[in-house]
Amino acid sequence: MHWLHSSRRLVLLPLLLLSLAVLLIRESAHAETCLSPFVKRLDGPEKLLYVFCVDADGKDNDFLAVIDVQPESPKYGEIIYQLDLGSAGNETHHFGYTDDRTHIWGCSLFSSKIFIIDVATKPEQPKVVKIIEDIPGKTGFTAPHSPYALPGRMLLSFLGAKDGGLPAGLAEFNNDGSFIRRIDQPKEAPYGYDVAVKPDLNRMVTSSFTPLNNYKKPMAQMDFKNFGKELVFWDFRERKPIQTLTAGLAPLECRWSLKENANHGFTNCALDDAIWVWEGDKEGKYGVRKLCATGKLPADLRQSPDDRFLYVSCFGSNDIQQWDVSDLKNPKLASTIVPGVHPNMMHVTGDGKRMYITNSLLSTLDRASTFWVRLAHIGPDGMKMDPFFHVDLTKLKTGPARGHDMLLR
Amino acid sequence: MICSLASIFLSLTAEPAASRLAVIQQAPAFALTTQEGKPLKSADLQGQVLLVSFIFTTCSGSCPATTSRLVQVQQELARQGQLKDGRVRLLSITLDPARDTPEKLRDYLKLYDADPASWTALTGTADEVAKVVKDWGMWAKPIANGQLDHPSRIFLVDPQGRVREIYHLGFLKPSWVVEDVRLLLSEKQ
Numbered sequence: 001m002h003w004l005h006s007s008r009r010l011v012l013l014p015l016l017l018l019s020l021a022v023l024l025i026r027e028s029a030h031a032e033t034c035l036s037p038f039v040k041r042l043d044g045p046e047k048l049l050y051v052f053c054v055d056a057d058g059k060d061n062d063f064l065a066v067i068d069v070q071p072e073s074p075k076y077g078e079i080i081y082q083l084d085l086g087s088a089g090n091e092t093h094h095f096g097y098t099d100d101r102t103h104i105w106g107c108s109l110f111s112s113k114i115f116i117i118d119v120a121t122k123p124e125q126p127k128v129v130k131i132i133e134d135i136p137g138k139t140g141f142t143a144p145h146s147p148y149a150l151p152g153r154m155l156l157s158f159l160g161a162k163d164g165g166l167p168a169g170l171a172e173f174n175n176d177g178s179f180i181r182r183i184d185q186p187k188e189a190p191y192g193y194d195v196a197v198k199p200d201l202n203r204m205v206t207s208s209f210t211p212l213n214n215y216k217k218p219m220a221q222m223d224f225k226n227f228g229k230e231l232v233f234w235d236f237r238e239r240k241p242i243q244t245l246t247a248g249l250a251p252l253e254c255r256w257s258l259k260e261n262a263n264h265g266f267t268n269c270a271l272d273d274a275i276w277v278w279e280g281d282k283e284g285k286y287g288v289r290k291l292c293a294t295g296k297l298p299a300d301l302r303q304s305p306d307d308r309f310l311y312v313s314c315f316g317s318n319d320i321q322q323w324d325v326s327d328l329k330n331p332k333l334a335s336t337i338v339p340g341v342h343p344n345m346m347h348v349t350g351d352g353k354r355m356y357i358t359n360s361l362l363s364t365l366d367r368a369s370t371f372w373v374r375l376a377h378i379g380p381d382g383m384k385m386d387p388f389f390h391v392d393l394t395k396l397k398t399g400p401a402r403g404h405d406m407l408l409r
Numbered sequence: 410m411i412c413s414l415a416s417i418f419l420s421l422t423a424e425p426a427a428s429r430l431a432v433i434q435q436a437p438a439f440a441l442t443t444q445e446g447k448p449l450k451s452a453d454l455q456g457q458v459l460l461v462s463f464i465f466t467t468c469s470g471s472c473p474a475t476t477s478r479l480v481q482v483q484q485e486l487a488r489q490g491q492l493k494d495g496r497v498r499l500l501s502i503t504l505d506p507a508r509d510t511p512e513k514l515r516d517y518l519k520l521y522d523a524d525p526a527s528w529t530a531l532t533g534t535a536d537e538v539a540k541v542v543k544d545w546g547m548w549a550k551p552i553a554n555g556q557l558d559h560p561s562r563i564f565l566v567d568p569q570g571r572v573r574e575i576y577h578l579g580f581l582k583p584s585w586v587v588e589d590v591r592l593l594l595s596e597k598q
Contacts, residue, residue: 012520015473038577040560099577100548100560151562152546152575153433174434175546181431199580237585238429 032350032408033258033303036149037199040101042350046408048123049347049356050095051373052106053393053401054363058089060398064106064117066124067373067391069356069408077389082396083126085115091363095405096147098154098175103129104407105147105154109362110216112142114156116177123409130177136162138179139171143212146194153180157195160211168192168211170239186241191228196254197236200261204234205278207251207267219365224249227271231278233286245288248272253301255310264328266291268298268312275301275312277328292331295319299344299361304378305352309334311383313343315361320346320376322383335382341368347406353378360402370394371402428596430573430589436461436566437544441502441531444514449529451570458497458593459566460586463547463559465505466517471561471578476501476521479563481583483524486590492527497590499528504549504557506538567593 031041049067066081085092090108092115097104102120114132121127136142141158148155154173161167167190170183185192191208198204208228209215215222227250233243248269256265263280269290275298277291296316303310310323320343324332344361348354355376360366375389394400436459440450462479464472479499486492501517503509509517514530532538542549545564549557563581565574574589 012473012477015469016477037579099562102548150575151577152560152564172431178434180433199577202585240429 031258031305033305033348034253034255035097036099036197038099038149038151038197039097040099042408045351046349048409049373050104050119050126050407050409051358051403052092052095052405053403054090054092054360055088055398056363056369056371056394056400056402058363061085061088062090062092062108063398063401064092064104064115064126065373065391065393065401065403066126077391079391079396081125083117083128085128086131087111087113093362093404094146095407096154097149097407099149099151103175105156106405107144107147107156109143109145109159109212112136112144112212114144114147114177119409132173132177139169139182141169141171141182145192145209148195148197150197155195155197157192157206159192159209159215160213164212164216166190166211170195170206183239185232186244189228189230189232189241189244191230193228193250193252194254194267196256196265198256198263198265199236201263201280202236203256203263203280204236204239205254205256205265206232206234207247207254209250209252215362215364217364222364224271229269231267231288233278242284243286245278245286247276247278247288248274248290251276252299255301255303258303258305258307262307266301266303266310266325268294268301270297270299270315273298273314273316275310275323275331277325279328291325291328292323292333294321300346302346302348302355304348305350311346311348311355313346313357315342315344315365318342320355320357320383322378337376337383337385339374339376339385340372341370342366345403345405347408348378349408355383356406356408358403358406360404363402366402369400371400373403373406428573428592430565430567430592433572433575436564436570436572437541439502439531439541439544441533441537441541442511444511444518444525444530444532446511449531454498455570456568457495458568458590459500459564460497460590461500461502461545461564461566463504463542463545463549463562464501464517465503465549465557466509466513467505467555468557469554470556470558475561475563475578475581476517476523478578478581478583480521480523482586482590483528485583485587487524487527489587489591491587491590491594495527496594497527499523501528501530502541502545503530503532503538504542504547504559506532506535565589565593567596 064083091110106115116130143159172180193209249271251267295314299315371393373391375386563576
């Protein structure tokens with residue numbers, strides 16, 4: 001602080017300390033996990049839950065469901081609004097907030113459309129403000145998967161190339177939807193899936209699935225040799241790949257440790273029935289290894305705000321497992337719940353005490369005809385299903401719908 | 410002649426080949442008033458690298474840390490001799506024009522020991538500032554205790570007036586910003 005004149009120091013120091021304290025409190029008190037670190041965090045408990053839904057038979061338009069999640073509200077646990085997306089058969093899939101949390105970018109795996117939705121003007125009645133239609137023409141890719149906020153713009157991972165095959169890649173857009181640039185993956189890692197940035201380390205990681213021309217087929221016809229195993233580590237500021245590693249088959253979600261400067265993270269390898277961990281060494285090299293065997297087809301992976309637990313939904317064996325990963329050499333299964341048939345997406349609240357769950361993975365992979373949103377409570381003795389919170393997605397005016405990704409407001 | 414004019418035009422408008430700092434967007438134009446009460450237009454700053462932040466002087470949230478971190482950037486740039494000939498300028502645009510008069514902004518810069526030789530704070534009428542805030546994709550919403558909620562974004566603008574990076578305070582490392590500024594200064598104009 002030698003740069004401060006002593007007369008100013010008295011005024012400025014408390015301001016700076018307050019400023020840093022405000023930031024720390026904001027970031028930690030309701031530190032939702034598994035969002036881009038650049039996204040503004042909630043400053044209180046959630047009031048609304050947004051769910052991206054596919055019309056189950058693909059005949060009616062896809063939509064975004066708004067669910068009231070204020071326990072004191074008379075409409076608690078009810079769908080209070082459905083935002084019609086204006087078209088059907090998109091396979092609406094993953095969601096992502098812009099950095100300022102005013103808009104949601106919703107990605108579609110069949111149509112490759114990206115829906116930009118205003119959730120700030122009227123949060124309980126969101127509105128589509130733009131649909132980016134020609135993604136293959138703009139980027140050379142199909143199937144936008146993970147919309148990931150950067151300051152003032154969005155980074156997206158894609159599952160495949162323009163023709164629905166390989167290679168996959170990444171692209172950046174301004175928050176208004178204008179295209180900035182595409183980012184190519186290394187040749188040895190042609191598959192794409194998720195992306196996650198660890199800005200304090202200047203590192204980014206991407207994972208692997210399978211392209212549109214494979215996952216669009218019914219499950220029985222899918223080529224399970226046409227899935228990736230690669231994790232790519234990037235210099236984030238350069239947007240350049242620095243290392244490619246082989247994990248288990250189909251490493252999906254990428255979750256960096258939440259601790260500042262912690263140089264490790266986790267991925268659920270869906271076709272290896274396992275969670276893998278990557279760890280960086282002091283020389284900047286990464287290694288990856290199987291951390292623990294899970295139930296069948298681990299489809300989603302979430303973190304507790306204290307970085308102690310991982311939650312993995314096992315789509316194939318109908319359970320959700322909570323793993324204590326505080327000791328990376330000795331992970332422990334802490335609790336298990338069975339929310340219903342094939343649970344998939346989860347969303348853990350900022351206080352780490354609640355987890356919302358949906359149960360659709362992909363129209364071509366779902367094997368149930370019942371779809372819902374449920375809630376688990378998380379306490380010192382693990383996860384417990386809420387017996388009363390049950391949003392039935394089969395009794396809508398347009399018939400059953402498959403709920404996938406969720407975000408809180 | 411036509412060829413040479415075309416090549417000059419292309420060199421001014423084309424995205425720098427393979428730069429890690431992509432052209433994000435054209436920086437929106439503005440016309441505001443400095444801490445000295447003088448008018449300043451964005452066109453007056455053509456040819457300079459700009460670091461543009463949005464703050465308000467009574468902020469007890471992210472602004473003090475933002476300005477403090479940018480002072481470190483300014484000092485490091487000065488130490489490296491990058492501020493000579495007016496090649497780099499830091500701009501702090503108020504989000505609260507009703508309270509942030511030129512005099513308040515002058516005091517603000519003094520409080521943080523920001524060197525006004527390469528740092529300008531800007532205000533204007535409510536309409537002028539609202540337009541600039543909107544054009545830059547920013548917003549400010551009143552919350553408790555007279556504070557304003559607003560996104561944390563610091564814009565790096567190249568000498569051609571194009572936004573080339575946007576920083577978030579949470580990950581604003583002065584040494585990285587200095588590297589980015591030097592990269593833009595080293596690009597062929």
